Protein backbone atom coordinates (compact mmCIF):
# COMPACT_ATOMS: atom_id res chain seq x y z
CA UNK A 526 0.00 0.00 0.00
CA UNK A 527 1.27 3.51 -0.75
CA UNK A 528 0.28 5.67 2.21
CA UNK A 529 1.38 9.00 0.74
CA UNK A 530 -0.48 8.76 -2.58
CA UNK A 531 -2.68 11.83 -3.08
CA UNK A 532 -6.36 11.47 -4.07
CA UNK A 533 -5.45 12.74 -7.60
CA UNK A 534 -4.03 9.27 -8.18
CA UNK A 535 -7.33 7.63 -7.25
CA UNK A 536 -10.13 6.67 -9.63
CA UNK A 537 -13.52 5.21 -8.75
CA UNK A 538 -14.83 2.59 -11.16
CA UNK A 539 -17.34 -0.27 -11.17
CA UNK A 540 -16.19 -3.33 -9.24
CA UNK A 541 -14.87 -6.31 -11.21
CA UNK A 542 -14.64 -9.94 -10.05
CA UNK A 543 -10.84 -9.63 -9.84
CA UNK A 544 -11.33 -6.96 -7.10
CA UNK A 545 -13.23 -9.31 -4.79
CA UNK A 546 -10.25 -10.69 -2.84
CA UNK A 547 -8.93 -7.18 -2.15
CA UNK A 548 -12.37 -6.07 -0.92
CA UNK A 549 -12.62 -9.10 1.37
CA UNK A 550 -9.11 -8.51 2.80
CA UNK A 551 -9.84 -4.81 3.37
CA UNK A 552 -13.11 -5.68 5.12
CA UNK A 553 -11.36 -8.14 7.44
CA UNK A 554 -8.87 -5.44 8.45
CA UNK A 555 -11.60 -2.87 9.09
CA UNK A 556 -14.42 -4.88 10.59
CA UNK A 557 -12.52 -7.84 12.14
CA UNK A 558 -14.97 -9.34 14.67
CA UNK A 559 -17.99 -7.70 13.06
CA UNK A 560 -17.51 -9.78 9.90
CA UNK A 561 -17.30 -8.56 6.33
CA UNK A 562 -18.37 -9.43 2.81
CA UNK A 563 -17.89 -13.03 1.73
CA UNK A 564 -17.13 -14.07 -1.84
CA UNK A 565 -20.75 -15.26 -2.13
CA UNK A 566 -22.03 -11.83 -1.07
CA UNK A 567 -19.85 -10.00 -3.59
CA UNK A 568 -20.79 -12.36 -6.41
CA UNK A 569 -24.45 -11.84 -5.55
CA UNK A 570 -24.09 -8.02 -5.58
CA UNK A 571 -22.29 -8.16 -8.92
CA UNK A 572 -24.94 -10.39 -10.42
CA UNK A 573 -27.89 -8.37 -9.10
CA UNK A 574 -26.76 -4.74 -9.41
CA UNK A 575 -23.27 -4.35 -10.97
CA UNK A 576 -23.69 -0.56 -11.40
CA UNK A 577 -24.10 -0.15 -7.64
CA UNK A 578 -20.76 -1.72 -6.76
CA UNK A 579 -17.77 0.62 -6.88
CA UNK A 580 -14.10 0.47 -5.99
CA UNK A 581 -11.52 3.21 -5.48
CA UNK A 582 -8.28 2.22 -7.13
CA UNK A 583 -4.76 3.65 -7.26
CA UNK A 584 -4.38 4.49 -10.92
CA UNK A 585 -0.71 3.65 -11.25
CA UNK A 586 -0.64 0.40 -9.24
CA UNK A 587 -4.23 -0.78 -9.73
CA UNK A 588 -4.53 -1.46 -5.97
CA UNK A 589 -8.00 -1.33 -4.46
CA UNK A 590 -8.03 1.23 -1.62
CA UNK A 591 -11.77 1.62 -1.05
CA UNK A 592 -15.16 0.21 -1.92
CA UNK A 593 -18.85 1.04 -1.89
CA UNK A 594 -21.71 -1.45 -1.99
CA UNK A 595 -25.26 -0.29 -2.75
CA UNK A 596 -28.66 -1.54 -3.82
CA UNK A 597 -31.96 0.07 -4.74
CA UNK A 598 -34.91 -0.28 -2.38
CA UNK A 599 -38.55 0.74 -2.44
CA UNK A 600 -38.57 2.63 0.84
CA UNK A 601 -42.26 2.00 1.52
CA UNK A 602 -41.47 -1.71 1.87
CA UNK A 603 -39.43 -0.95 5.00
CA UNK A 604 -39.70 0.65 8.39
CA UNK A 605 -37.17 3.26 9.43
CA UNK A 606 -36.28 1.08 12.44
CA UNK A 607 -35.38 -1.92 10.24
CA UNK A 608 -31.90 -3.39 10.56
CA UNK A 609 -28.95 -3.72 8.20
CA UNK A 610 -29.97 -7.37 7.71
CA UNK A 611 -33.45 -6.28 6.60
CA UNK A 612 -32.23 -3.60 4.18
CA UNK A 613 -29.65 -5.87 2.53
CA UNK A 614 -31.43 -9.24 2.83
CA UNK A 615 -28.64 -10.49 5.06
CA UNK A 616 -25.97 -8.99 2.85
CA UNK A 617 -27.10 -10.69 -0.37
CA UNK A 618 -28.99 -7.73 -1.99
CA UNK A 619 -31.64 -10.14 -3.30
CA UNK A 620 -34.17 -7.52 -2.13
CA UNK A 621 -32.78 -5.08 -4.79
CA UNK A 622 -35.85 -3.50 -6.41
CA UNK A 623 -35.59 -1.59 -9.68
CA UNK A 624 -39.00 0.03 -8.95
CA UNK A 625 -37.45 1.76 -5.93
CA UNK A 626 -36.26 5.40 -5.84
CA UNK A 627 -33.76 5.05 -3.00
CA UNK A 628 -30.13 4.01 -3.30
CA UNK A 629 -29.37 2.17 -0.07
CA UNK A 630 -25.75 2.38 1.03
CA UNK A 631 -24.92 -1.02 2.52
CA UNK A 632 -21.25 -0.26 3.08
CA UNK A 633 -18.41 2.15 2.37
CA UNK A 634 -14.86 1.47 3.40
CA UNK A 635 -11.40 2.91 2.82
CA UNK A 636 -8.25 0.90 3.48
CA UNK A 637 -6.96 1.80 6.99
CA UNK A 638 -3.51 2.74 5.57
CA UNK A 639 -5.00 5.55 3.50
CA UNK A 640 -7.98 6.74 5.55
CA UNK A 641 -8.25 10.49 6.14
CA UNK A 642 -6.83 11.45 2.73
CA UNK A 643 -10.00 12.27 0.87
CA UNK A 644 -10.70 8.85 -0.67
CA UNK A 645 -14.01 8.40 1.16
CA UNK A 646 -15.03 11.79 -0.19
CA UNK A 647 -14.27 10.70 -3.78
CA UNK A 648 -16.27 7.48 -3.28
CA UNK A 649 -19.27 9.46 -2.02
CA UNK A 650 -19.06 11.82 -4.97
CA UNK A 651 -19.28 8.76 -7.24
CA UNK A 652 -22.26 7.48 -5.23
CA UNK A 653 -24.08 10.79 -5.66
CA UNK A 654 -23.32 10.73 -9.41
CA UNK A 655 -24.70 7.19 -9.60
CA UNK A 656 -27.87 8.30 -7.79
CA UNK A 657 -28.35 11.17 -10.25
CA UNK A 658 -27.60 9.07 -13.32
CA UNK A 659 -30.22 6.52 -12.23
CA UNK A 660 -32.75 9.29 -11.55
CA UNK A 661 -33.13 8.18 -7.91
CA UNK A 662 -34.53 10.54 -5.29
CA UNK A 663 -32.13 9.89 -2.48
CA UNK A 664 -29.38 7.91 -0.83
CA UNK A 665 -30.16 6.44 2.55
CA UNK A 666 -28.00 4.35 4.84
CA UNK A 667 -27.46 3.39 8.44
CA UNK A 668 -24.34 5.08 9.82
CA UNK A 669 -22.83 3.14 12.72
CA UNK A 670 -22.34 5.32 15.81
CA UNK A 671 -18.75 4.16 16.03
CA UNK A 672 -17.73 6.06 19.18
CA UNK A 673 -21.02 5.74 21.04
CA UNK A 674 -19.78 2.83 23.18
CA UNK A 675 -17.43 5.25 24.95
CA UNK A 676 -20.36 7.49 25.92
CA UNK A 677 -23.10 4.95 26.59
CA UNK A 678 -23.12 5.61 30.36
CA UNK A 679 -23.41 9.37 29.84
CA UNK A 680 -26.03 9.83 27.15
CA UNK A 681 -28.62 8.15 24.93
CA UNK A 682 -27.76 7.41 21.28
CA UNK A 683 -30.14 10.23 20.26
CA UNK A 684 -28.28 12.74 22.46
CA UNK A 685 -24.98 11.46 21.05
CA UNK A 686 -26.21 12.04 17.49
CA UNK A 687 -27.33 15.58 18.36
CA UNK A 688 -23.84 16.30 19.69
CA UNK A 689 -22.29 15.03 16.45
CA UNK A 690 -24.62 17.21 14.38
CA UNK A 691 -23.75 20.27 16.47
CA UNK A 692 -20.03 19.49 16.31
CA UNK A 693 -19.71 19.01 20.11
CA UNK A 694 -18.40 15.47 19.55
CA UNK A 695 -16.73 13.76 16.58
CA UNK A 696 -17.48 10.28 15.33
CA UNK A 697 -15.23 8.51 12.78
CA UNK A 698 -18.19 7.48 10.66
CA UNK A 699 -21.06 9.88 11.33
CA UNK A 700 -18.96 13.08 11.28
CA UNK A 701 -17.66 11.97 7.89
CA UNK A 702 -21.20 11.31 6.59
CA UNK A 703 -22.45 14.69 7.84
CA UNK A 704 -19.58 16.34 5.94
CA UNK A 705 -20.73 14.51 2.81
CA UNK A 706 -24.05 16.37 2.94
CA UNK A 707 -26.09 13.73 4.77
CA UNK A 708 -28.83 14.63 7.21
CA UNK A 709 -29.89 12.47 10.08
CA UNK A 710 -33.52 11.39 9.92
CA UNK A 711 -33.61 8.94 12.79
CA UNK A 712 -31.73 6.70 15.18
CA UNK A 713 -32.09 2.93 15.08
CA UNK A 714 -31.27 0.80 18.06
CA UNK A 715 -29.99 -2.66 17.23
CA UNK A 716 -29.27 -1.83 13.56
CA UNK A 717 -26.11 -3.95 13.65
CA UNK A 718 -26.65 -6.25 16.57
CA UNK A 719 -23.04 -7.49 16.88
CA UNK A 720 -21.33 -4.07 16.62
CA UNK A 721 -19.74 -3.49 20.03
CA UNK A 722 -18.24 -0.06 19.19
CA UNK A 723 -21.67 1.43 18.49
CA UNK A 724 -23.58 -0.86 20.91
CA UNK A 725 -25.48 -1.83 17.75
CA UNK A 726 -26.92 1.67 17.19
CA UNK A 727 -26.92 3.64 13.95
CA UNK A 728 -28.17 6.94 12.58
CA UNK A 729 -30.42 6.77 9.54
CA UNK A 730 -28.84 9.20 7.12
CA UNK A 731 -30.15 10.73 3.92
CA UNK A 732 -28.83 12.70 0.96
CA UNK A 733 -31.56 14.09 -1.27
CA UNK A 734 -31.19 14.38 -5.03
CA UNK A 735 -32.89 17.74 -5.50
CA UNK A 736 -32.81 17.27 -9.28
CA UNK A 737 -35.77 14.88 -8.98
CA UNK A 738 -36.97 14.93 -5.35
CA UNK A 739 -40.27 16.63 -4.63
CA UNK A 740 -41.22 18.68 -1.60
CA UNK A 741 -43.15 15.81 -0.09
CA UNK A 742 -39.97 13.70 -0.17
CA UNK A 743 -38.48 15.75 2.64
CA UNK A 744 -41.58 16.28 4.78
CA UNK A 745 -41.96 14.76 8.21
CA UNK A 746 -38.32 14.83 9.27
CA UNK A 747 -37.73 14.49 13.01
CA UNK A 748 -36.86 18.09 14.06
CA UNK A 749 -34.72 16.66 16.86
CA UNK A 750 -31.95 16.03 14.35
CA UNK A 751 -32.20 19.25 12.35
CA UNK A 752 -29.61 21.96 12.60
CA UNK A 753 -32.23 24.71 12.19
CA UNK A 754 -30.03 26.68 9.86
CA UNK A 755 -30.40 27.92 6.33
CA UNK A 756 -29.40 25.35 3.70
CA UNK A 757 -27.11 26.50 0.92
CA UNK A 758 -24.90 24.88 -1.65
CA UNK A 759 -21.15 25.49 -1.46
CA UNK A 760 -20.02 27.04 -4.77
CA UNK A 761 -18.76 24.25 -7.03
CA UNK A 762 -19.95 21.60 -4.58
CA UNK A 763 -22.70 19.01 -4.78
CA UNK A 764 -22.96 18.53 -1.03
CA UNK A 765 -25.39 20.64 0.98
CA UNK A 766 -23.77 22.84 3.56
CA UNK A 767 -25.17 24.52 6.63
CA UNK A 768 -24.22 28.11 7.07
Ligand SMILES: CC(C)(COP(=O)(O)OP(=O)(O)OC[C@H]1O[C@@H](n2cnc3c(N)ncnc32)[C@H](O)[C@@H]1OP(=O)(O)O)[C@@H](O)C(=O)NCCC(=O)NCCS
Nearest residue numbers: 633634635640641642643644645646668669695697700701
Ligand atom coordinates in the same frame (compact mmCIF):
# COMPACT_ATOMS: atom_id res chain seq x y z
C1 LIG B 1 -15.70 6.38 7.08
C2 LIG B 1 -14.61 6.26 5.99
C3 LIG B 1 -15.23 5.59 4.76
C4 LIG B 1 -14.16 7.68 5.61
O1 LIG B 1 -13.21 7.60 4.53
P1 LIG B 1 -11.88 8.50 4.54
O2 LIG B 1 -11.20 8.32 3.23
O3 LIG B 1 -11.12 8.18 5.76
O4 LIG B 1 -12.52 9.96 4.66
P2 LIG B 1 -12.00 11.29 3.92
O5 LIG B 1 -10.53 11.40 4.11
O6 LIG B 1 -12.50 11.31 2.52
O7 LIG B 1 -12.74 12.42 4.77
C5 LIG B 1 -13.76 13.24 4.23
C6 LIG B 1 -14.15 14.27 5.22
O8 LIG B 1 -14.61 13.63 6.42
C7 LIG B 1 -13.83 14.07 7.53
N1 LIG B 1 -13.58 12.99 8.46
C8 LIG B 1 -13.04 11.79 8.16
N2 LIG B 1 -12.89 11.10 9.30
C9 LIG B 1 -13.35 11.90 10.32
C10 LIG B 1 -13.41 11.80 11.74
N3 LIG B 1 -12.97 10.71 12.36
N4 LIG B 1 -13.93 12.82 12.46
C11 LIG B 1 -14.34 13.95 11.84
N5 LIG B 1 -14.27 14.13 10.50
C12 LIG B 1 -13.78 13.13 9.76
C13 LIG B 1 -12.52 14.55 6.92
O9 LIG B 1 -11.90 15.52 7.76
C14 LIG B 1 -12.97 15.14 5.61
O10 LIG B 1 -13.48 16.44 5.83
P3 LIG B 1 -13.21 17.67 4.79
O11 LIG B 1 -14.17 17.43 3.68
O12 LIG B 1 -13.55 18.89 5.59
O13 LIG B 1 -11.79 17.57 4.37
C15 LIG B 1 -13.37 5.47 6.48
O14 LIG B 1 -12.80 6.12 7.56
C16 LIG B 1 -13.65 4.01 6.81
O15 LIG B 1 -13.44 3.13 5.98
N6 LIG B 1 -14.09 3.73 8.04
C17 LIG B 1 -14.34 2.35 8.49
C18 LIG B 1 -15.52 1.71 7.80
C19 LIG B 1 -16.83 2.36 8.16
O16 LIG B 1 -17.14 2.58 9.34
N7 LIG B 1 -17.63 2.65 7.12
C20 LIG B 1 -18.94 3.24 7.29
C21 LIG B 1 -19.96 2.17 7.57
S1 LIG B 1 -21.49 2.90 8.11
